[in-house]
Structure formats: C-alpha cells, structure tokens
Amino acid sequence: MADRTDGIHTMDFWAKFEKKLIEGSGIADFTRSRESLDGLWNYGIDQYDSCLRNGWYNEHQTDPDGRPLPLDYSFDEWDTIQVPSCWNLQSDKLFLYEGSLVYTRKFSYNADCESERVFIKFGGVNERAAIFLNQTYLGMHRGGSTPFFVEVTQVLKPENRLLVVANNTRRPSNIPMDNTDWFNYGGIYRSVELLRLPATFIRSFEVGLQPDSGFEQIYANLKIDGADSGTAVLKIPELNLTAEIAVIGGIGRAVIPAKPLLWQLDDPKLYDVEIEFGGDILREKIGFREIRVQGSEILLNGKSLFLKGVSAHEDSVANGKAVTEAEIRQVYSLAKEMNCNFMRLAHYPHSESAARIADEVGLLLWEEIPVYWAIEFSNPDTYKNAENQLTELICRDINRASVIIWSIGNENLDEDPRLAFMSGLAGRARSLDPTRLISAACFADGELLKITDRLAEYLDIIGINEYYGWYDPDFTKLPKILANSNPGKPVVITEFGADCRAGLPATGTRDDMFTEDFQLDVYERQIEMLRGISYIKGTSPWIFFDFRCPRRLHPVQNYYNIKGLLTADLRYKKKAFYAMQSYYGGL
Ligand code: GCU
Numbered sequence: 001m002a003d004r005t006d007g008i009h010t011m012d013f014w015a016k017f018e019k020k021l022i023e024g025s026g027i028a029d030f031t032r033s034r035e036s037l038d039g040l041w042n043y044g045i046d047q048y049d050s051c052l053r054n055g056w057y058n059e060h061q062t063d064p065d066g067r068p069l070p071l072d073y074s075f076d077e078w079d080t081i082q083v084p085s086c087w088n089l090q091s092d093k094l095f096l097y098e099g100s101l102v103y104t105r106k107f108s109y110n111a112d113c114e115s116e117r118v119f120i121k122f123g124g125v126n127e128r129a130a131i132f133l134n135q136t137y138l139g140m141h142r143g144g145s146t147p148f149f150v151e152v153t154q155v156l157k158p159e160n161r162l163l164v165v166a167n168n169t170r171r172p173s174n175i176p177m178d179n180t181d182w183f184n185y186g187g188i189y190r191s192v193e194l195l196r197l198p199a200t201f202i203r204s205f206e207v208g209l210q211p212d213s214g215f216e217q218i219y220a221n222l223k224i225d226g227a228d229s230g231t232a233v234l235k236i237p238e239l240n241l242t243a244e245i246a247v248i249g250g251i252g253r254a255v256i257p258a259k260p261l262l263w264q265l266d267d268p269k270l271y272d273v274e275i276e277f278g279g280d281i282l283r284e285k286i287g288f289r290e291i292r293v294q295g296s297e298i299l300l301n302g303k304s305l306f307l308k309g310v311s312a313h314e315d316s317v318a319n320g321k322a323v324t325e326a327e328i329r330q331v332y333s334l335a336k337e338m339n340c341n342f343m344r345l346a347h348y349p350h351s352e353s354a355a356r357i358a359d360e361v362g363l364l365l366w367e368e369i370p371v372y373w374a375i376e377f378s379n380p381d382t383y384k385n386a387e388n389q390l391t392e393l394i395c396r397d398i399n400r401a402s403v404i405i406w407s408i409g410n411e412n413l414d415e416d417p418r419l420a421f422m423s424g425l426a427g428r429a430r431s432l433d434p435t436r437l438i439s440a441a442c443f444a445d446g447e448l449l450k451i452t453d454r455l456a457e458y459l460d461i462i463g464i465n466e467y468y469g470w471y472d473p474d475f476t477k478l479p480k481i482l483a484n485s486n487p488g489k490p491v492v493i494t495e496f497g498a499d500c501r502a503g504l505p506a507t508g509t510r511d512d513m514f515t516e517d518f519q520l521d522v523y524e525r526q527i528e529m530l531r532g533i534s535y536i537k538g539t540s541p542w543i544f545f546d547f548r549c550p551r552r553l554h555p556v557q558n559y560y561n562i563k564g565l566l567t568a569d570l571r572y573k574k575k576a577f578y579a580m581q582s583y584y585g586g587l
Helices: 002-009 014-018 050-054 325-337 353-363 380-397 414-431 454-458 477-484 518-528 575-585
Strands: 032-038 041-048 080-083 102-110 115-120 128-131 136-142 148-149 160-168 194-195 201-209 217-225 230-236 239-250 251-257 273-276 282-284 291-294 297-300 307-312 344-345 365-367 403-409 437-442 461-465 493-496 534-539
Touching: 014 050, 014 136, 032 518, 041 050, 050 102, 050 160, 080 365, 115 128, 115 297, 128 148, 136 148, 136 380, 160 273, 160 297, 194 230, 217 230, 217 493, 230 251, 251 477, 291 437, 297 534, 307 325, 307 365, 307 493, 325 344, 325 353, 344 477, 353 365, 353 380, 353 454, 380 403, 380 414, 437 454, 437 493, 477 518
Parallel strands: 307 344, 307 534, 344 365, 365 403, 403 437, 437 461, 461 493, 493 534
Antiparallel strands: 032 194, 041 080, 041 102, 102 160, 115 148, 115 194, 128 136, 128 160, 201 217, 217 251, 230 239, 230 273, 239 251, 273 282, 291 297
C-alpha cells in the first residue's frame, strides 16, 4: 500500500522531486542521428498531482503478496495527445488548464552496440517536467524554453515505459514568476528524440571568428565526454582547412589561421564544419562574423550598424508556443518586408530553429531568458534556476551567427537584490561566451527623466522599454530623457508601442485609442523623437504581431495583447507597419 501512504502523508511532494534536478545537460546534437519519440502519447489531466503523490509512476499493481490493487489510473487506456503540442490548443477542456498533465508512451529499444550511451532529448516542456523511465525517476527539469538531455543508458529495456509529468503552474519563485504578459501554454511542446552516442563523444563544440583577430583567425573549443585526452580533427573543406586540436582533461581549445568569407546580412555565408574525436563526428553549419561595441557604436564585422528591429513572442494562432519552421520563416519574411535586420525574440528562448533559420536568411537576433518583472531576486534557488536557463540557452545557440545578444531580463526595478542577481547573470553569460553582447530591457528613471539603471555598467548594450504616448500619455518626457542621458554605450529602444484593434475605424478624436490611426500617431511621434539621437543604435518596437494574453480583458482586446503591427494570424498589416517599413527603409 506504499503508494497510498505516499499520497496521505507527503505534503510538499514537489520538493521531493526537486532534489534531483536536470541542469546543464546540453549536448551538441546537430546532424546526430536520432529516433523520434514524437506522436500520440497517452495522457491524464492530473489536477491534484496524484501521480507524483501516490507513485503511479511505480506502477505497483499488486500488493507484496501479489493480490491485485485498485488503481486510479490506466496509462494505456487513457486518451491520446499529440507530442509535440501545447495542450491548451488540443482540446477546449485544456485551453486554460494550469497544472500537471501525465504523459506516457512505450517504445522498444535494441542496442546497436554494447558500449553505446543513450539519451532522451526534450526540446522544450513548459514549464517543468519530472521524467520517469521504466519506473525509475530520472530527474526534474525547470524552465519551459530550453532543451534538456536525460541519460537513460542504464535504465533501458527491450520494451520501455516513458512517463513525463509536465506542469505549468505559475509560481512566484519561478523563472518566469507567476505574473507575465503572455499566455501560459503547457506541455511537451517541442520534439522528444532518442540519441545513441558512442562511449566517448563530443559533448559540446564551439567554432567562430576569433574576436579582434582582423578576421584572420578562427577559434574552436570542444568538450569530450568519456575520455580525458587525445586529438580532435577540425575540417572546413571549403577553406581547405584541416587542423588537429589537442584534448587534455576532456577539453580542446585552438585558435587557427583562417580567412573565411564573413557572414553578412546581405550574404549570410554558412560553412560546413566537421569535428571528429575518437570516431565521433559532428557537423555544423557555421557563419563566421564578429559583433562588438565600440563607444556608442555596434560593429558587425567592423562596420557600424543600426538594429532595425521588432520584438516578437513565440506564439501562433494555430500552434501557440509550438511554432513550426514554416511559421518562423513567414515571420522572418514579413520582418524583412518591413526592412528589419534584427528581431528581439521575447521574453524567453524561442525554438532552436529560430536561430538556425535566421542564420540562413540573414537576420540578427536578441535572445532572452524570462527574468521578467518582479522575480524573487533574493532567492538563491531562483538564481540557480535563472542561471541554468541562461546556460542551456547559450549552450544550445553558441554556434549561431545570427545571435548577437544574450539578454538577461526584462523590466526589473533597479534595486540592490536585482542588481546582484542580474550582474551575476551578466558575468555568467560572459564566462560562457565572451564573443557576444550582453543586454537587458531596462527602464529609464521616470522621475529624474534619465537613464540611470545601475545594471547598465554590466551591459554592452542598454535596452530601454518606454511607452510614451500609451501608458504614459505625456510625450514631452521622452525628449527630456534622451537629452538628459549620456549612457556612453549603445542604447536600443527595446519597446515602445500602443494597442490597436486592426480595422477599428478612427473617430477623429484623441479618445480613439485602440484604433490604427492612434497607433500610427504614437509610432510617428516615437520615430521623430528617437531619430538622430547619437547613442540610440536600434529599436525593436512592441510588438510584431498580436499575441494571446490572459491579462488583456478589454472587449476590443479579447484576451489578446493587440500592440502588434500585424494581426495574430499575420494576415493583416496595420498602418503603423508601414511607418516602420518607411523609417527603416530610409536608414
Ligand atoms: C511591457 C513588457 C511586455 C508587455 C508590454 C505591454 O513592457 O515588457 O512583455 O507585453 O509591456 O504592456 O504590452
């Protein structure tokens, strides 16, 4: 009767499972062979977390003497749900559901070779996931937007039961916390795959243009799992480059003379790169470029750049956060139509396809972790969670030329605990990746009318969100802030905008808020005030397209944040779209 006892006496059962966290599990896996575990999984809506409380995952179906027990579940008789998907869009009863869903499926496994190591990769589960294989608890992952890898080598059998408790309950101590301005999708919404790796494999490798090398050197760093020393071989056929890299203590580092064609926005050149160690071969498509700041300038390959951007959530009408490659390509195509060269992927890591496709089409990206609004900045476990999500994001996208900025958060008040928390994250990002720029979306001081955020000292680019003309109707403040500030480094206006219901006819008065003419007026005034400010080196207005948001209950909004320049279905361009298109087209 052990399971029932668990249910009666276990109060904080999550803490029991949080003792075994899956963190920093990244594996470089592009071009590795993989077996898909996507498809129809059985599922149960486990509102009271009975699976975790009562140990359903143990599948104890008889008492110690073999007498059958009454069960409150039957995994294989449950309904099925598509993996990957957001459960919210799979059935009306799940649309607003927040809690746990128990997912389970069976799969067969035959070892290809005695020594292979087997991992299951989860591309993304919102927001936390407890993983069980064959009744063994393998750990819990926190963070809904980064991939994680679970080693299953020792637990696999010829026939296997995989069980995942996915939970999207919002919590104040989480990253993000329990109040955000976007829809709380839930579920295994990115692919699940089985990877077979050799006993010794390349766990990570980074290749790029060596900073400050006059574009005449590349770096290659790699980490080996399963061996201490040896020699790796790097090949870039198109550069006739073959280089040996000594591996010591599982680490290989090299700086190699090379003069690759640089990855440019109008010519996003990608090279086939291969790294081999001990028979394990990994291939990547790499764009070689350099991004850095100098004074108030942002330099791409040594040339000054203005980030002609727009912000976007990972949200589609049909698929929610489980966006498809086709949907990503459509968004990028529309961004280029608006003369953008940059996108702020808010407020959490988007699909890994987002950066891969941006590499191909030539767009620059701001990627962000959801350290959003009032985080528990004094909570060490909250910091550990944020730092892990940042680590997993950087590990995943370290080789993406399109990614130029790691953003450590959005709209956090300038208070001491927050400064300690976020300067720590900035330091972590720099230690993991000294080749990219660090930023965050901050506030200007609305009283002093000046950019004063102390976090700016730790950033390469200062992001500023301001809503003059909307949340603060007093537009006279914006020019004062711009004139009073002397940040000494590049500033990107990471948000400005106004709600607008597409097609809502103007009434011709200032009260015609939510109309296209009102939104257009805000954009035209913002553009005029921001234009020509020497230290402003980019804008990414909020937001490219309308998105689902449970905080937006005005009948005109209808549970959507409608600050989009496009409607949520991407079919309709509002008047302000053309204002941005013309502004960016003239830069
Ligand atoms: C904030 C926030 C966004 C939010 C936007 C809005 O600045 O960063 O996440 O959606 O403003 O209020 O529309």
